[in-house]
Amino acid sequence: MDNSLDLLHQKIDQLSAQVAVLSAHQERQIRRQQEFDELKQDMIPIANHMIKLSIEELAEIGDEFRIEDLLFLMKRIMRNTHMVLAMFDRLEGLMGVADEVEMLGKQVFNFTVEELDRLERQGYFSFALEGWRILERIITEFTDDDVRELGDNIVTILTTVRNMTQPEIMTLANNAVGAIQEELPVSDKVSTWSLIRELGNPKVRRGMARMINILKALDEPEISKN
Structure with missing residues (x-):
């Protein structure tokens, strides 16, 4: 008798557990249905709005758009899938190149800023400004x-x-400027006889010969092309 009662209690417990599982499952199903209904209620206005926009956009296209064109485009894409993938591969490669160019551009920009700062500190810009003036x-x-x-x-x-700018002309001009800037001592007296005595100096005679050649050249009607 006791064994029968125990067996009956076990079956009742099993049934209770199964009922609890079924109840929980039913509750989950009800919640899912409620969530789905709420989502449907939220999506219906959005879908209606999208349909309205699609109709308006297609109305702007007018008779130029046909469903056959869309199907033809889809067929072309499916038939040339490898070309589309190759295009994406190239696009990814270009993106990588763009990243490298961006990094290189930053380096060039930093180098340019440093060089401009160096040129400014060394006075190149001031020199250019004065040259412009x-x-x-x-x-x-x-x-x-x-x-x-x-x-x-x-x-x-x-x-x-x-x-x-020939070396001999520059040397002669430098010597002449030095002689002009050289001051004679106050005690030296420049007399006629002292000047006549200087005529015996070979340097004086060569200088006078150069002066005579210059005077002759001043009377020439055309400038020498040499």
């Missing part, structure tokens, strides 16, 4: 006719500058 003065001081005449005689000017 000189150029402005030249532009304001000279007319168009002056510039035109300068262009007509630029070859002669450059030839003259080239001849003047």
